[in-house]
Amino acid sequence: MKSRRQFIKISSLSAAGLIFGGGLLDSLASSILKENQSYFKGPFDFTRTPTYCEVCFWKCAGWVYKDENGRIKKIIGNDDDPNCNGRFCPRGTGGVGMHYDEDRLKTPLIRTEERGKQTFREASWDEALEYIASKMKEIKEEHGPECTALFSHGSGGKYFGKVIKGFGSRNIAAPSYAQCRGPREVAFIATYGSGVNSPENTDIRDTKCLVLIGAHIGENMHNGQVQEMSDAIDKGATIITVDPRFSTAASKSKFWLPIKPATDIALLLSWMHVIISEELYDKKYVEKYTYGFDQLKAHVKNFTPEWAYGITTIKPDQIRETARTMAHAAPAVLVHPGRHVTWYGDDTQRLRAVAILNALLGSWGRRGGFYNPDKASVPHYHLPPYPKPEKTWRDAMGGKYILADLALASGVCDASIPTPDLDCSIRGWIVNGTNLINTLPDQKKTIDAIQKLDLLAVVDTMPMEITGYADVVLPECVYLERYDSLRISQGREPSIALRMPAVDPLYNSKPAYWIARELAKKLDLLEYFPFETIEEELDWELKQVGSSLEEMQKIGVKRLEREVDDLYFADGEDIEFDTNTGKIELYSTVLEEEGFDPIPVYTPHPEPSEGFYRLIYGRAPMHTFSRTANNPNLTDLMSENSVWVNPKVAKEWDLKNDQYIYLENQDGVVSDFPIKVRVTERIRWDSVYMVHGFGHADKRLKRCFGKGVSDTQMITNVMIDPIMGGTGMRGNFVTFRFDNKKTEV
Amino acid sequence: MREEIIVSGRNNPLIDPLLHVWHWEIPVYLFLGGLAAGLMFFAALYTIRNRENNYKVAVQIAPMFASIALILGLGALFLDLHHKLYFWRLYTTIRLASPMSWGAWILMIVTPISFIWSALHIKSIFPNWDWKFEVIEELLEFFTKYKKVLAWIMLISSAILGIYTGILLSAFNARPLWNTSIMGPLFLASGLSAGTAMVIWISKNHDERKRFAQLDLMIIGIELFLIIHMFMGFLASTQVQIDAANLFLGGEYTASFWIFVVILGMIVPAILEGLELKGYKIPIVIPAILVLFGSVMLRIIISYAGQASRWLY
Amino acid sequence: MAIDTKKCVGCSDCVVACQTENNVPIGYCRDWVVEVMDGTYPQLEIELRSERCNHCENSPCVRCCPTGASHYADGGIVLVTKNECIGCSACIASCPYDARYVHPDGYVDKCTFCLHRVKKGMQPACVAVCPTKCMYFGDLNDPRSDVSKILKKRKHKTLIPEAGTKPQLYFLI
């Protein structure tokens, strides 16, 4: 170091001031130059306000920092927050772009032409809300209040929920169930009597062996999971990844099993076969806690690795070796249940297999497996009871899917299409924070349902596709500009977090609480909104748990003590599981009662025909579905998706890297936009891969319009899970096209 | 298969996907510097060798073009700067390790010399020129007295300027194509060649033309030798330098380099000059202009291709 | 600085965090993430590297800067003084890593190792945000610093050592 400094001194024979008076000219020049206020000022220690992130549903708590001009500058994780430990993910860090996006919805809009044509006129809040209220009253009169529904994904849902429940309907659905983690919850409830929930009670941090079956942590950027996977790597955990694609997680794994898509159940059964036949399972645990081991043992007797090889293309010795690796690490082994699990329609059964495998390894309730989560209980202000609706969306399902523990967004959508044998279908939707057009598979059906409605009101921050179909569009201000309900999430220790506005709402946008309450006013439902402002409600709630709004504004996150020290099962502890038998049900009595296979069975799925490839999709770490597609900071990182093609396939089709092509699916649907080819060894030759959330078709989204292909557009074959109604979306096959002219039939 | 991508989508303008920080300004600046160096070098040389009267144009008139070239060159350099208001910062420090700094300072020395030289000879073009001020006349008298000394200074500084135009590029280790010690001599030679071409073009004197045509032929020969040598050096070197050479041997810049620089800029004018020397009637502007053109192209192409060459990692 | 290519997931959080911390305009960046995949299906390997200025100990950018705007600051950090930079781009051409860019305001900008934060005892923004905690920052001359310790323990490399720049960014492999 020293030698270098000397070198510098010698080499820079500084002749400052030799010719000109340096300082003088310097100040002259900088005064001439238009000085940009924010550049290069020491950017730290600005006033900060607490928030929790709304860019995905991990809900990390953090701080919003402003610059000296009071503009939002950056968002940094809150060190005390168990969900993020002071570190946001790229989407959360780039959340500032949500605020600055100049394409945001700016004022209430009322449609002037046919649905789907983005022709609107600007309206006042009063007019827009009046429109919605009067339509709702009409629906109530003609069809009954239960003919309305709320779709919601995000914080404001709580308040719109009060409106719709007070109005007399229980049709409240989120796409995070039937399009996401529903099968997992149902499978785990059937097995352990309790679901996995969010954030998952997976003890990745302490695991010795992490098994990822299509769960691509690292691209799936759910913060806590990513952080803990990294901790596990540090501690030398073995990772086993089952994925037809060499995911980022696969690249961190000791074993990558490039499974043929749609055959995971065969692999899982075969693993069970090895573990049982080699007596590698946790005998004490299985004996004490489980029900139906003998039936399971008999069931998997013939599912040898050789059998599974023929189905999955995974070599028998690899199956054996990985099974032994898991057993060796048990009980600190975690066969991760994944999160977006609606793949092939037999998803509940696949997740049952995952749950059973974990039980054999004794990982549920054990360190390095699944811990027992705790959640803060914050009392709510006592409200009058909601009216009981006469019907719900379930009545339209003909008695199916009764095991679904939450409403199906797709089910509510189906229930909105009138059928002869249904006296009432749903006539009015309020959609808050979910872009159903790009979220529900089978776009045509979604649009059909929408066209049958009497009212579609959309609350959003961006002019996403769904707003193009709305009768009324209500611009919500972004999460950085508002209060919302407290974040109360489960975890190793319970915690609560506050979101408060860092700045005033931009444009004529409003927070959900205000919008919902104003709507409630017009519907004579103010009794459900006893507090005039959300601050009062939050303060009341916080005072019940010994805090206050004022305190939370200063600390952002409050960690609470666990009431009992029961993070893991104690040795030999007696546990009563919330199932029919009170045991972990390897053999499911509930499924048997409902007429489904009590133990998972492998059934083959259709395969792509000649020239077609299975379309699989997933996440990119820098985007959340479609909600970030127009975010200036995040599009800077990734502005379009690409279609991953194996080099062999590329050669056959003569595809080059970065070439733009169109896709066509098995039903003849051709993508609206072209997509870039990425030729890569990282994908099997029978599949292609793309990131979900691109290919936006609304021109008002200037940054992302027409960038890439929407996987949703290609998903027209939906494989419904008979047990809980999940929408399997990976049974679609695409081929390549060099133009997008419609084929004549 | 190996796949290397920037996943965060790096997109700094002028850097990604291709380095493109220097456009026409820097090569033109280098060409004009080289040209000026060439002109001044010969003027100085023949003054020292007392041939002033034989080569009047070269000694008395051509350096005036050098002054113009230097001013235009500085203009081009200025245009290249992105932070123009801080231009003066170049002259608050001398940084021996920085060729750019060198260049700035060399120009600071060469430009006044070229002005003085031009001033000394202005009366040979405009006999009625009147400086109006006594001081200037006196100063010029002083310089006339020490003209030889001035010529020596000019000789040396113009040679440094010429070499500098090549060193500016060859100092960039990061660009394998530029990073060869041949770049200095090559650009010097190219500058000298441009200088001779200029003299050939403007001179009316047959002897002078002949002399300079001979010179030019020799210099072109040296240039060709240097170019061959450069490629041999590259090909015998590391992969990155082989890749750099391949830009000209089958790669993107092959046609433009061999056609514009080597054939049109060197071989054709050399043949024409040769024929002229043999007594064929050739309109002399043609080879002269070709040489000048080749000299510009050499710099433009080397500058662009150099930015396209990079280390692999 | 040391970066663990085995833990990095290529999420690019370090890039956004730098952008918001240092007012790097949209469309520009001081750091970026490279993914190198090698092999033939199914024998594949990936190296993920968060790259930025290497703060070379023998840095061509400092050497070639005509005004002294590019200089070594405390601890060998390579910096550009905005008001001394004339925007000649020589340093950009001289950097084998393409770590610099011309800021829209005219001067040349690059990673500062977040000196303003480091001076206050904080970690650089990219290091502090990284969800995988795969970056280590500290004083290489201090054997007790995190960086020194991890470098002692793990195999590592620098980028293009052949270029002779003595880069100070180490990649754990």
Ligand SMILES: Nc1nc2c(c(=O)[nH]1)N[C@H]1C(S)=C(S)[C@@H](COP(=O)(O)OP(=O)(O)OC[C@H]3O[C@@H](n4cnc5c(=O)[nH]c(N)nc54)[C@H](O)[C@@H]3O)O[C@H]1N2
């Ligand atoms: N093809 C396909 N479909 C899928 C998936 C897939 O991978 N592929 N994934 C499925 C899964 S796992 C899930 S969880 C769902 C997710 O489905 P969605 O939650 O519907 O996802 P997004 O498409 O991001 O829609 C979010 C909408 O919320 C808006 N928004 C963002 N912030 C706010 C806010 O603060 N307030 C309000 N009011 N609106 C806001 C956005 O502008 C956007 O319109 O999608 C499912 N559907």
Ligand SMILES: Nc1nc2c(c(=O)[nH]1)N[C@H]1C(S)=C(S)[C@@H](COP(=O)(O)OP(=O)(O)OC[C@H]3O[C@@H](n4cnc5c(=O)[nH]c(N)nc54)[C@H](O)[C@@H]3O)O[C@H]1N2
């Ligand atoms: N960055 C980012 N992170 C997110 C989100 C986001 O939008 N962006 N969304 C969050 C949400 S709501 C969810 S639900 C989760 C979803 O995240 P996960 O549950 O982890 O992922 P999936 O989308 O189900 O799975 C995608 C992976 O499954 C693989 N795959 C495809 N078909 C098969 C198959 O047949 N078998 C096997 N074994 N693998 C297969 C794909 O190659 C891909 O790697 O991500 C969450 N995290």
Ligand code: SF4
């Ligand atoms: S994981 Fe990322 S996007 Fe999701 S809440 Fe946390 S910081 Fe926000």
Ligand code: SF4
């Ligand atoms: S933030 Fe960390 S994990 Fe993400 S790309 Fe940067 S270095 Fe890698």
Ligand code: SF4
């Ligand atoms: S990486 Fe480039 S900019 Fe940074 S010190 Fe080295 S040469 Fe200079």
Ligand code: SF4
């Ligand atoms: S652009 Fe600025 S920092 Fe770079 S070499 Fe020129 S003056 Fe120095």
Ligand code: SF4
């Ligand atoms: S150290 Fe600071 S300036 Fe450098 S890349 Fe990281 S965040 Fe950006």
Ligand SMILES: [Mo]
């Ligand atoms: Mo999801």
